[in-house]
């Protein structure tokens with residue numbers, strides 16, 4: 001979804017106008033009838049029609065009015081909620097770029113996710129959802145272990161879905177994105193389109209925008225979907241008539257499978273192969289230049305000094321040499337880990353653009369599957 005830039009010359013509203021709008025908003029909220037599932041929540045949490053930080057923020061308000069115009073929301077739906085959005089300094093701190101020069105550590109990262117508590121939770125999740133996982137595998141061609149790996153790494157099977165108000169997080173990242181970030185402009189444009197998607201999703205689902213909770217980046221529910229993905233890839237997989245990624249494991253399973261299918265998951269293709277190096281002709285710089293984008297066929301890999309295992313040698317598609325740091329070897333770290341990633345490895349990084357993430361998902365999912373098979 002593309003959100004056009006708002007017109008800077010738009011007429012500025014006066015404060016009394018905002019107050020009138022709030023009175024109108026309170027009345028409209030009473031008349032608003034959410035579907036049954038959301039109604040319980042909305043009666044529990046009485047919306048406070050208090051002005052938030054962004055009620056004074058001209059660019060945010062202009063953006064909201066632009067959305068209202070685009071969407072033909074005659075009740076100023078976007079504006080009335082942006083008026084309530086709060087700036088969250090913790091969100092800004094968490095989004096700030098990591099200090100440069102620190103080496104990452106795959107072994108440490110893996111141990112955070114492939115550990116007894118998460119394995120047991122994964123086994124329980126598999127037991128409770130086996131039929132749904134098998135259905136998703138058959139319908140989308142995405143293996144059960146991969147879905148189990150993703151939901152496990154994302155939220156520990158729904159236990160950690162995030163406590164940030166998504167409206168505040170997305171508005172903060174839209175208009176107060178940390179300027180020291182190298183791609184600040186691009187990232188804040190992304191979050192503005194997600195804020196737009198959240199407002200639209202709320203309206204469609206009959207949920208007040210202030211009620212959504214998620215990560216500091218606005219990802220929500222068991223699979224941590226951004227609002228636009230909720231609309232684009234969400235599946236009602238338990239057939240109750242609504243897509244509920246906050247409470248329905250079945251909807252989460254179907255949605256994760258559909259997402260991976262849409263990004264090109266190839267049924268039956270491995271994610272990666274182990275490698276060893278022929279150091280006499282290793283062209284490491286050339287191999288690492290395309291990063292995780294699969295680029296070299298098995299033959300080219302061999303020419304550049306990468307020895308694949310016997311299955312890898314017969315792989316038909318392009319491969320990427322994936323490099324994972326294990327800290328600084330001079331300070332007690334281990335040598336780097338290398339694997340040859342396939343196009344399916346790349347598909348997993350479309351969920352989260354990190355090779356560490358993809359490897360953790362693969363290892364957790366396959367470890368849970370091994371437990372499930374030998375139960």
Ligand SMILES: [Ca+2]
Nearest residue numbers: 236238240242
């Ligand atoms: Ca559902």
